[in-house]
Amino acid sequence: MTFVQLIDCRTSRLDEMNRLLDTWVEQTKGKRTATHSVIGKDRSDATHLIEIVEFPSYEEAMRNSNLPETGKIFQEMVALCDEMPTFTDLDVVRDEQLYRMTAQRFFEEVAGPQDPTFNDVLIEDYHDHDPARPQDAIGMDAIRREVGMWRAAFDFSFTVEDQMAQGDRVCTRWTWNGRHTGDFMGIPATGKEVSMTGCTIHRCTPDGKIAEGWWQYDRLGLMEQLGALEDLES
Incomplete structure (x- = not known):
């Protein structure tokens, strides 16, 4: 079953966040299991970002999370955020x-x-x-x-x-x-x-x-x- 993870965070350092995510994609090339990723910015609050990441299954998402590059990037992402990001895990029931x-x-x-x-x-x-x-x-x-x-x-x-x-x-x-x-x-x-x-x-x-x-x-x-x-x- 297709699996989607929502990452909700706040940051005033958007340019640095984008560079960090580009680094993550480059470092995990050939190993990253995500099939699609979209980042949206709240129109009423420029510091509020939501990333939507799609995986073929929950198991593939967990495999992606267990990559050593993912753990390192996550710690750097937390440092750029104004508060701790929140994660919502979703099983896709209609696509x-x-x-x-x-x-x-x-x-x-x-x-x-x-x-x-x-x-x-x-x-x-x-x-x-x-x-x-x-x-x-x-x-x-x-x-x-x-x-x-x-x-x-x-x-x-x-x-x-x-x-x-x-x-x-x-x-x-x-x-x-x-x-x-x-x-x-x-x-x-x-x-x-x-x-x-x-x-x-x-x-x-x-x-x-x-x-x-x-x-x-x-x-x-x-x-x-x-x-x-x-x-x-x-």
Whole structure:
């Protein structure tokens, strides 16, 4: 679960504080586990600062705190403060930006150069709803087989057109472009360039992984481009 620490302090020596923090970042390069850091200054009190530091998990935050460089910098930071800083530890229970990034990574893995594992993107019992399938795909192995079928039939890519997040849901409107290079539902490779549009809604867990997905896309239009409907009409 993503972890955030709020550091609340007061100092009239802001320039020195900034130089100290720059030194900390430089000294811990390659070892610091924080993924994002923001410092805000109170508009009504220029001596009041709040630093927001994000970590992948509480454990990673503790690993960062245990670095010898962190302890040394902390003592120097206290010396620059007008009073002892306070710390607030927060487990993140909702992060819409994280969810959008995870959904983006999902589409990148599906169409990436390597066979996707989804280990860092999906939970183990991920549930996938696709109206074109008679049964839902449940679990990592099932979705890997489903994606493998598409990858064996097409060289393709996704273009994300729009993405919106609300609560634990992310909606992605996408365009899919591909070249038919292998058997697809009994249709031998045609070499045709094809495309379709669609939307996917993902439900995410608090740690940023995807638990469930719902798909809507123009599969009928794809079959028409492949010539499958012409065969039926004849």
